[in-house]
Amino acid sequence: MPLQLFNTLTRRKEEFVPLHPPSVGMYTCGPTVYNYAHIGNLRAFMFEDLLRRYLEYKGYAVRHVMNITDVEDKIIRTVRETGRTLADVTGFYTEEFFRDLDTLNIKRAHVTPRATETIPGIIQLIETLVAKKHAYVADDGSVYYSIRSFPEYGKLSHRKLDEQVAGARVKQDEYAKEQMADFALWKAWDEADGPVRWDSPWGPGRPGWHIECSVMSMIHLGETFDIHCGGEDLVFPHHEDEIAQSEAATGKPFVKYWLHNAHLLVEGKKMSKSAGNFFTLRDLLAKGWTGREIRYALISCHYRDPLNFTMDGLQAARSALQRMDEFLLKLQDMAGWGQPALPTIPAAPVGRAALSAPFEAALDDDLNISGALGVLFEFIREANKRVLSADESTGILATWQKLDQVLGFGLPVQSEVPAEVQQLVAERQAARKTKNFKRADEIRDQLKAQGWLIEDTPQGARAKRI
Numbered sequence: 315m316p317l318q319l320f321n322t323l324t325r326r327k328e329e330f331v332p333l334h335p336p337s338v339g340m341y342t343c344g345p346t347v348y349n350y351a352h353i354g355n356l357r358a359f360m361f362e363d364l365l366r367r368y369l370e371y372k373g374y375a376v377r378h379v380m381n382i383t384d385v386e387d388k389i390i391r392t393v394r395e396t397g398r399t400l401a402d403v404t405g406f407y408t409e410e411f412f413r414d415l416d417t418l419n420i421k422r423a424h425v426t427p428r429a430t431e432t433i434p435g436i437i438q439l440i441e442t443l444v445a446k447k448h449a450y451v452a453d454d455g456s457v458y459y460s461i462r463s464f465p466e467y468g469k470l471s472h473r474k475l476d477e478q479v480a481g482a483r484v485k486q487d488e489y490a491k492e493q494m495a496d497f498a499l500w501k502a503w504d505e506a507d508g509p510v511r512w513d514s515p516w517g518p519g520r521p522g523w524h525i526e527c528s529v530m531s532m533i534h535l536g537e538t539f540d541i542h543c544g545g546e547d548l549v550f551p552h553h554e555d556e557i558a559q560s561e562a563a564t565g566k567p568f569v570k571y572w573l574h575n576a577h578l579l580v581e582g583k584k585m586s587k588s589a590g591n592f593f594t595l596r597d598l599l600a601k602g603w604t605g606r607e608i609r610y611a612l613i614s615c616h617y618r619d620p621l622n623f624t625m626d627g628l629q630a631a632r633s634a635l636q637r638m639d640e641f642l643l644k645l646q647d648m649a650g651w652g653q654p655a656l657p658t659i660p661a662a663p664v665g666r667a668a669l670s671a672p673f674e675a676a677l678d679d680d681l682n683i684s685g686a687l688g689v690l691f692e693f694i695r696e697a698n699k700r701v702l703s704a705d706e707s708t709g710i711l712a713t714w715q716k717l718d719q720v721l722g723f724g725l726p727v728q729s730e731v732p733a734e735v736q737q738l739v740a741e742r743q744a745a746r747k748t749k750n751f752k753r754a755d756e757i758r759d760q761l762k763a764q765g766w767l768i769e770d771t772p773q774g775a776r777a778k779r780i
C-alpha cells in the first residue's frame with residue numbers, strides 16, 4: 315500500500331507522491347531560541363522525526379531543513395530583560411536544543427539555517443514582494459504584507475478573507491485568528507529593540523518571523539518542495555503567511571503536503587508554569603525518566619490526536635520498553651549475540667508476514683504508530699509461546715533492527731562476556747579437541763565458580779551468565 319498522509323491544505327489523506335522521487339524535501343519549523351524547549355515543543359519534533367525516519371525507511375532520500383529562529387519578539391524581550399546580548403541568549407539555547415534532540419534520539423536536520431544569517435535573502439524577498447505590490451512600506455519604515463493582494467489568503471487555515479479587516483495591520487509575530495490582518499515582513503527599529511538591528515532599503519530594523527521561513531525553506535529546498543511540518547498552532551498565522559509570501563513572490567505552489575501535529579496536554583490540562591504542570595526535558599530527566607522512555611511516551615500517540623502526557627503514561631512507556639527489551643535479550647541469547655566465537659550472519663531477515671508487513675501497513679496509514687507498536691507486541695506475545703531456534707532468533711533480530719530505524723528506541727545490549735572468560739572458553743575447546751577432558755572439566759568448574767555456564771551448541775561452545 316502506498317503511504318497516505320493527511321494534508322492540512324486539502325483536509326484529507328492523500329497518497330504521498332514526491333515531486334522528484336526518490337528525493338524528498340522536508341521543512342520543519344524550528345525552535346525560537348529564548349528558553350529551553352518544553353515537551354509540547356518536543357512533541358512536534360518527535361512527530362517530524364517519525365515522519366522523516368519512516369520516509370527514509372521506505373527508501374526516500376530526505377533532505378531535512380529546520381530553521382533556528384534567533385531573532386523574534388520574545389527573544390528581543392529576553393535580551394532586554396536580562397541585559398545579555400542576542401548572540402549570547404540564542405547561542406546558549408540553540409546548543410541546549412540540540413542536546414535535547416540528541417537525548418531523545420531525534421535526528422538532526424541536514425541543514426539548520428539561522429534567521430540572523432539569512433538577512434540578505436530576507437531583504438531580497440521583501441523587495442520582490444514590494445515590487446509586485448504584495449507589500450507596502452508604512453510611515454515608520456516597517457514593511458507589511460497586504461493580504462488583500464493574495465486572493466487565496468486563508469486557504470491553509472480554511473478561512474475566508476474578511477473584507478472588514480482590510481487595511482488593519484498587526485506588527486507582532488504571534489497573533490490570533492481574529493486578528494487576521496496585514497502582517498509585518500520588516501519591522502522598523504524602535505528603542506525597545508536596543509542593539510538588535512540591520513540596515514535595509516527601508517531603514518534600520520529586523521525581519522518578521524513569518525518571512526524567515528519562506529526564505530530559508532526556498533533557499534535550501536527550492537521554490538516548490540514536498541513537505542512542510544509544524545504544530546497545529548502554526549497553521550495560522552505562521553504557515554498561512556508563509557504561503558502568501560512565497561506564492562505571491564514566485565507565482566508557483568509553495569508546498570505540496572502540509573502536516574501538523576495536535577497539541578499536548580499534561581495530566582489532562584493545558585501546560586502552564588502557573589498550573590505547575592510545565593515540563594522541559596531536563597525536568598523529566600531530573601525525575602529519573604530516561605530519554606528513551608520520554609521518546610516512547612511522546613511518539614506512541616498518533617500525531618493528529620491530542621497527547622495527554624502523564625506520569626502514568628511514562629510508567630507505561632517504561633513497562634513497554636522493558637517488555638521489548640526482555641524479548642530482544644532472549645532472542646540475542648538464542649542467537650548467540652555477544653559471543654565473538656560465533657559470528658552468525660542472517661541469511662535473510664524473518665518475520666516479514668507477521669512483523670514488517672503489518673508494521674508498514676499501519677504506518678502507511680498516515681503514520682498510525684499505535685497500530686505499528688501493536689504489531690510488535692502481538693508478535694512478542696506469539697513468539698513467546700514457542701521455542702525459537704538460533705537462526706530464527708537471528709532473523710527476527712535482523713528484522714527488528716530494521717524496524718527500529720523508524721522507532722529509534724535502540725536494541726538492549728547484552729551484558730558482555732569478559733575477555734578472560736572468552737579465553738577460558740577457547741582453552742576448554744582446545745582441550746576437548748585434544749581429548750583432554752580432565753582439563754576441559756576443570757575449566758568448566760572454574761567458570762562456574764565465577765558465575766559462567768558453558769553451553770555447547772551446534773555452532774560451538776559459548777559462555778552464559780548463570
Ligand SMILES: [Zn+2]
Nearest residue numbers: 343344527552
Ligand atoms: Zn516557520
